[in-house]
Amino acid sequence: MRAQQHIESDQYREVASLLVPLAEKQLLMPNVTVAEIVPMGQISPIEGAPDWLLGEFTWRELSVPLLSFEVINGHGRPALTGRCRVAVLNTTGLSDSLGFIALLTQGLPRLARVTPEEIAERQGASCDPYDEMVVSWAGETAIIPSVARLEQAYLDFCG
Template identity: 60%
Template structure:
């Protein structure tokens, strides 16, 4: 193959997860999420903002647990018997923060997202930590802004 030739392959579908929050769904590519884990002990942080639920331990690492709902100005969700932690891979803005966790309100479902089934919802305004509202296969979902979550938490830590 010559150096100036390009091989283009159209992605047919993206393996994704639909993650339930309080009264909404997140839609994220599988590679964004390191693991979905059952709720474990959360260590509260004194004088933390409402959106910082505390720290949890995952694979022998201390991970900050955040509430996307509270970050976006909505009520802080409560823990329930279906709650899970969604451990997200960060974008690498700071080596001290390889992961963040979000509190979910149920068990995520697998989703195979393709171009024909997804569309942007232009009738919805994005909140600060939302990249986009979408319709996918008859469901409404939010694509979160993981980089903004990471930046906001690092700003809180003054890093």
């Protein structure tokens, strides 16, 4: 199974991860992917931005693009409520000028200790364009997002 192959090695039998709630789904990401979860703050709109690019917000004196994972995948825009948080993600290095991107979340994440025995790719589950994989972990369904594709979408918009 692909999901197991990603985390199985002689050195690592467990990956510290976060289950991050979205409007109707949840993301599963290794802790090293998530720089920080912060409260929703002031969002500055970006002129001419696609619907999935909600704007930019200031995090640690940096301007970080805020994306909606639901919208970029062709789903409806989630509500902005008091439960919303922002997941600031470390980028994969596609561009030296883009150190972080952020995703709008619908609440606080939960810690997850992912082991090969507890995770499996959901056979037959349909992936959206920015999903790396749909998995079952400890009886729950989660999406592993493609951070590199999210980065590339933003970089393509910036031209």
